Amino acid sequence: MKYSLPATRPGQVIGLLGGSFDPPHAGHVHISREAIKRFGLDKLWWLVSPGNPLKKKGPAPMDMRMAAARKIMQHPKVEISDFEAQAGTRYTAETLCALRSACPQVHFVWLMGADNLAQFHLWQDWQEIIESVPMGILARPGQRIPARTSRAARIYAHARLPGRQSQLLGQLRAPAWCFVNVPMIAISSTRLRAQGDWHATPQK
Numbered sequence: 762m763k764y765s766l767p768a769t770r771p772g773q774v775i776g777l778l779g780g781s782f783d784p785p786h787a788g789h790v791h792i793s794r795e796a797i798k799r800f801g802l803d804k805l806w807w808l809v810s811p812g813n814p815l816k817k818k819g820p821a822p823m824d825m826r827m828a829a830a831r832k833i834m835q836h837p838k839v840e841i842s843d844f845e846a847q848a849g850t851r852y853t854a855e856t857l858c859a860l861r862s863a864c865p866q867v868h869f870v871w872l873m874g875a876d877n878l879a880q881f882h883l884w885q886d887w888q889e890i891i892e893s894v895p896m897g898i899l900a901r902p903g904q905r906i907p908a909r910t911s912r913a914a915r916i917y918a919h920a921r922l923p924g925r926q927s928q929l930l931g932q933l934r935a936p937a938w939c940f941v942n943v944p945m946i947a948i949s950s951t952r953l954r955a956q957g958d959w960h961a962t963p964q965k
């Protein structure tokens with residue numbers, strides 16, 4: 762199947778930041794910039810999710826979140842993608858399979874905030890994910906300890922790359938994950954929605 766994806770070159774290291782981005786905010790921008798530096802990424806794609814399978818309430822419409830993401834995230838290495846909507850995937854394991862088939866010559870790194878590592882063992886086929894793609898984890902306020910003591914962190918302790926070696930992550934074979942202690946920004950989409958800074962009709 763042919764997808765509309767940003768251009769790639771063989772051997773590139775491409776970070777993937779999946780998210781609801783409902784709405785996108787300064788925390789997403791900040792971790793993206795930090796991830797590019799810390800993990801030496803050639804490119805970073807935001808994968809705007811049709812809907813997180815673990816969240817009961819649907820997000821705002823895709824076109825609204827895509828437009829807001831393009832407006833807030835301006836960096837020459839970052840692209841905003843609706844790949845999951847094109848591929849008809851919501852589960853990350855399926856998304857990664859489809860992306861690997863579409864771009865077999867690049868090295869993907871899955872990126873996420875520490876809150877997601879804390880509950881990563883609840884994701885569909887989470888062990889398949891960690892065994893198939895290096896993962897870069899970025900600190901988030903209040904989430905460092907839950908992340909470091911999470912089930913995934915404990916089971917895959919042997920595959921942890923020390924933060925000072927983070928530049929190597931994209932070249933490693935999975936399983937490999939690295940927690941980077943970046944400066945933190947205490948902002949969330951939940952808070953912005955509660956403040957009424959994002960007016961949208963949720964998708965079904």
Ligand SMILES: Nc1ncnc2c1ncn2[C@@H]1O[C@H](COP(=O)(O)OP(=O)(O)OP(=O)(O)O)[C@@H](O)[C@H]1O
Nearest residue numbers: 780781782788873874877900901946948949950951
């Ligand atoms: N302030 C932040 N610091 C670190 N990571 C963050 C921050 N905000 C979001 N992330 C990470 O960015 C990715 C996408 O996050 P998401 O779109 O769910 O935003 P959110 O603010 O966590 O939303 P919500 O409050 O609705 O759960 C996730 O991996 C999340 O952990």
Ligand SMILES: O=C(O)c1ccc[n+]([C@@H]2O[C@H](COP(=O)([O-])O)[C@@H](O)[C@H]2O)c1
Nearest residue numbers: 779780781810813815852853854884885
């Ligand atoms: O695959 C899963 O089971 C799964 C469960 C929860 C979250 N995810 C993905 O994790 C990313 C972050 O989700 P969110 O809602 O915290 O922004 C996004 O790409 C989701 O699709 C994936």
